[in-house]
Amino acid sequence: MKALVVYSTKTKNTLKLAEALYDTIRYRKELKSITDKPDPEDYGFIAVGFPIKDGKPDPATMEFLPKIRDKEVFLFATHASARDSDLVKNAMKIARELAGKARIIGTFSCQGEVSAEMIEKAAAQSPQPPWLADAPSAKGHPDEKDIAELVHFFNEMTI
Numbered sequence: 001m002k003a004l005v006v007y008s009t010k011t012k013n014t015l016k017l018a019e020a021l022y023d024t025i026r027y028r029k030e031l032k033s034i035t036d037k038p039d040p041e042d043y044g045f046i047a048v049g050f051p052i053k054d055g056k057p058d059p060a061t062m063e064f065l066p067k068i069r070d071k072e073v074f075l076f077a078t079h080a081s082a083r084d085s086d087l088v089k090n091a092m093k094i095a096r097e098l099a100g101k102a103r104i105i106g107t108f109s110c111q112g113e114v115s116a117e118m119i120e121k122a123a124a125q126s127p128q129p130p131w132l133a134d135a136p137s138a139k140g141h142p143d144e145k146d147i148a149e150l151v152h153f154f155n156e157m158t159i
């Protein structure tokens, strides 16, 4: 069985998690950007990483998830909002539903820093996006602790 770690990222927060997962997997594996349009049929296990955008997985991931059929899937995400927020829970629910033809074996998410420029842009919007209030606490994430937690969670799950 070959594993795929596929990620969507704009500012590399999700890429950090993807690289850590890739390093953790001990069998045949590939790390690909979602822009490479990997074919899910080529793999037995697929870890899909995405940033949450406007309360949902980002558009490229929304398009990719329904293409996965009968494969084991692990979903991971980064977001500005607090981990236990309804916004994050709802976005992960949307991702699960989109991957409805796959067998989801687990999910993980953590905060991901938003650039000062993007925070400024969001602050100028009316109404302001609901994730803005949590954005200051996302600074510096994903950090070493987030990554260690992801690796531990993944290893526990797949042993």
Ligand SMILES: Cc1cc2nc3c(=O)[nH]c(=O)nc-3n(C[C@H](O)[C@H](O)[C@H](O)COP(=O)(O)O)c2cc1C
Pocket: 008, 009, 010, 011, 012, 013, 014, 015, 050, 051, 052, 053, 054, 055, 056, 078, 079, 080, 081, 082, 087, 111, 112, 113, 114, 115, 118, 131
């Ligand atoms: C246009 C835009 C929309 C975003 N929407 C959300 C959102 O709805 N919820 C949230 O928690 N974070 C939101 N974020 C924050 C990103 O999800 C977060 O910074 C993420 O870690 C970015 O991942 P990346 O570096 O892999 O691109 C948004 C960021 C941008 C720039």
